[in-house]
Amino acid sequence: MVSLYQAHKKIYPRSVSGLFSRWRWILVFATQIIFYGLPWLEWGQRQAVLFDLGARRFYIFNLVLYPQDFIYLTGILVISAYSLFLFTAVAGRLWCGYACPQTVYTEIFLWLEEKAEGSRAMRMRRDAGPWTLEKFGRKALKQFMWITLALWTGFTFVGYFTPIHLLATEFMTWNLGSWEIFWTFFYAFATWGNAGFMREQVCKYMCPYARFQSAMFDKDTLIVTYDKERGEPRGARSKKADPAKLNLGACGDCSLCVHVCPTGIDIRNGLQYECIG
Ligand code: SF4
Ligand code: SF4
Structure with missing residues (x-):
């Protein structure tokens, strides 16, 4: 059959070290400590950051936002968009390289892959070779780590919308609402698929930002x-x-x-x- 699409070639990025790679890891740690840690933070009698869609209230530390306050959200989105344009014009794709969830999770998943399957050369050699018990064991270990992290990520995401202590109890007694089950597993699946398998294809074929970034560059942009x-x-x-x-x-x-x-x-x-x- 004639394919209309370019055949996908698996990419095996070699690990790098150096100043900018260290900065990337610092950003990975900072963003993930905030993401995974924030829902567990208590503020008075409640969760510090909670988007309670049922009660139509967003709690952000001392701030309580109601539906009529959505103008603030619009303001934050406008400021974020302009900041993104400004930083891109001045210093190139800072967002892509250091803070985009696609980069951050791909970096973590690649690190886990390297722990389970070894360096770039070893991974390429093993993938080209036949299935052995060792290959199966290493791939299984990688999948175990990826799936555990993806499920934890899905759980944390839902923890921003359902009080996370309650969600943990519901998980332990398997007494979850249907939306909680859906979003936990959907978010986990998306994390696992995007960071484990699709990786650069998200940037190349799906992300709109990649398409117009060059419009923000000029001769003084750092690239x-x-x-x-x-x-x-x-x-x-x-x-x-x-x-x-x-x-x-x-x-x-x-x-x-x-x-x-x-x-x-x-x-x-x-x-x-x-x-x-
Ligand atoms: S620019 Fe040339 S020398 Fe430098 S890493 Fe690439 S191929 Fe090697
Ligand atoms: S191209 Fe899009 S998905 Fe890829 S790193 Fe940049 S913003 Fe993220």
Whole structure:
């Protein structure tokens, strides 16, 4: 059968370390401590942050918002949108690289994958090889960690709408409402699917933000890019060789920059909408 779509090639991003990767992890920790921790925080006699849809009240620490206060929500959304445009114009895709849930959860899921299945080279080798008991064990361990985290994420999400202590008791006695069951498992499924399997495809094919980001860039925007003047003409050479004598630029064509890219693009081809760095 003739397929109208490009065949999906699985991407095995190589792990990286360095200043910006450390910053990404700091942001991952900060956002996740807030997300997982906030619903457990008590404020007086109630949960500090609770969006009680049934009672039509949003509790945010001392603030209690009613339906007529939705103008504030509109204000927050407008400010957030303009901030996103401003930060993108000044410093590129900061949101994509450091704070977007798709990036944050993919980063955590990739870390778990590496713990269970090893480095990029080991994962590629194992995936290309036959099924063995070891391969099955490692994949099962990875799925166990992914599913546990995804379920915890779904539970936490619902904990923003149903008091989380009550939700925990309901879970333990399996006395949940149908909406609570639906949203916990739906959110868990979406987390597992998006961060475990779809990954860069969400950015490439689903996210509208990726499509118009270049409209916010100008010549002064800070972006991660390849210096053509310095790198070209690219070509392999021995470490001791003088590139100038070989008529080569600084790029040794080692493909490391392609291996570390979470969306699998080649940064040397210039600015691309898939670049979430
Ligand atoms: S392209 Fe979209 S989904 Fe991907 S990291 Fe950026 S905002 Fe998130
Ligand atoms: S990482 Fe390797 S392939 Fe990429 S620009 Fe640097 S030298 Fe060239």
